[in-house]
Ligand SMILES: Nc1nc2c(ncn2[C@@H]2O[C@H](COP(=O)(O)OP(=O)(O)OP(=O)(O)O)[C@@H](O)[C@H]2O)c(=O)[nH]1
């Protein structure tokens with residue numbers, strides 16, 4: 001038995017079974033800085049070997065943090081707050097102080113009012129019972145906001161360890177790589193990828209002789225859209241650059257399909273503009289409300305794509321919710337996909353989203 005860990009994902013290395021996680025050829029085991037076979041393939045061939053994620057194991061592993069005396073950096077995906085803000089974080093990390101970090105801010109449209117967004121995040125986190133010290137908006141790929149955050153992390157940690165905690169795929173490892181690159185110049189030290197479940201164990205990066213910055217495996221949240229779509233579709237729904245808003249002038253009794261993954265029915269109200277914020281590659285289809293059921297039946301996974309056939313096998317059925325929206329500037333949020341801003345208000349809408357990935361409403365940040 002050997003308890004060496006992969007430097008890319010933190011998994012315990014083994015050389016007994018090629019098909020199990022942590023595999024390396026026996027000859028590599030004694031070397032320093034060993035990468036497991038899965039990390040090697042991800043880095044060199046961008047090939048992802050799916051790991052069957054055991055949400056319970058990961059949660060248990062990360063929950064050991066509640067016994068530590070440390071600073072917590074809770075990274076969320078600013079594009080999918082519903083799917084990535086951990087409502088039970090306090091149970092996982094105990095009474096340790098928390099800095100909330102909204103990552104991937106590079107994806108937001110330029111028009112976003114960052115001050116409003118920060119206040120809303122703080123309030124949302126407090127409403128679910130989290131004791132947050134401060135909120136930061138950053139981009140780990142574009143190095144935005146990292147400096148300021150680094151200064152506060154240093155102040156708050158009082159020489160203690162820092163644990164970077166969050167749901168899968170929010171960019172925890174990319175975030176830590178920024179810090180490693182700053183202090184050592186080494187790029188991409190930890191393995192990162194498009195797919196959930198990249199990091200499999202704790203990875204310690206020394207801050208000084210006594211303390212470390214620690215990457216952790218992502219916690220699995222069943223409200224995260226990423227768990228219901230194929231790899232190909234995940235690429236389509238995940239924005240890879242700043243989102244360009246798309247405006248639709250709709251009369252009542254018109255429908256917008258977001259691919260075939262969600263649907264927005266303008267049931268009642270005056271003709272007005274609806275502003276859509278989704279990945280630029282994601283197809284939006286407009287049709288009459290009367291025809292919408294029929295179009296869905298005939299065109300799902302065809303014109304209305306994503307879902308592709310593979311996603312269709314695993315996607316929960318769409319469920320419908322009705323909203324009466326009085327206020328102008330209200331967002332209807334489709335977790336993991338994006339949102340639609342209702343500029344004028346005074347409308348009745350019906351939205352359809354995969355069961356379990358529940359739609360939410362918020363004041364817009366423009
Ligand atoms: N646009 C954008 N993408 C980012 C940012 N940070 C990370 N990503 C991307 O998000 C994906 C997931 O990044 P990871 O760093 O592997 O995420 P993680 O939280 O460590 O994921 P797990 O290890 O599975 O829990 C990758 O495709 C990253 O390139 C960011 O600031 N902006």
Ligand SMILES: [Mg+2]
Nearest residue numbers: 172173198199
């Ligand atoms: Mg990771």
